[in-house]
Amino acid sequence: MDTTATIDRYLAAWNATDPAARRDAIAAAFTPDARYVDPLADVAGHDGVDALIAGAQQQFAGLEFTRGELLDAHHDVVRFTWHLGPAGAEPVVVGFDVAEIADDGRLARVHGFLDKVPS
Template identity: 45%
Template sequence: MSRNQDVLALAERYLTLWNDPDDAARRTLAEELFTDGGTYTDPNIEARGAEAIAAYIAAERLKFGDLVFTIGQLISSHHGVALFTWELGPAGAGTPVATGFDTVFIEKDRLAGVYGFFA
């Protein structure tokens, strides 16, 4: 598997964190994905640590209903930093209701930081 494939797989697991409706499973996945002290930052919040990140995602999920996040494309990745696009929309098909970009900082195959941008 190439490094870009590894990064894309990590990004897809990260979006699974946003899509999982189960709070306990989401917390467990956040602990697996993020380094100790890992952060998630977007225009609305800076959350530090897996528990805070999972709690923020739980609150945000209430706004999404049945919408799901999907990977758009991996734009670039090098030196432990990757940039990818995402879409939020109906499962399976349809026009997305939101799109954006995430920049992720990777340490030892885990997320040290995620910066989310809405397009």
């Protein structure tokens, strides 16, 4: 399993601003019954993830998600860091996620943590 590709698909979904492209990216990155939980959200399914991502894009317009320094996996579990900020600049938000990968390479569960948030 190519864990880097799985996480890149996940981040592509968070970066897809066109609604149709975002729905396609979500379908590529998440299982239909996926659950996403972080300190600010608890959503399930493609519709829930789509609404969450659309809200984050509205709140952080013009910023992009990128992979952080850590990406580590074993069995069907991956942990990784991510950054949200202007392209090529210091991130505004830094997070740490732990996810369960389904047999088809898509994410079934994501547990997010926020390490750095704007004040």
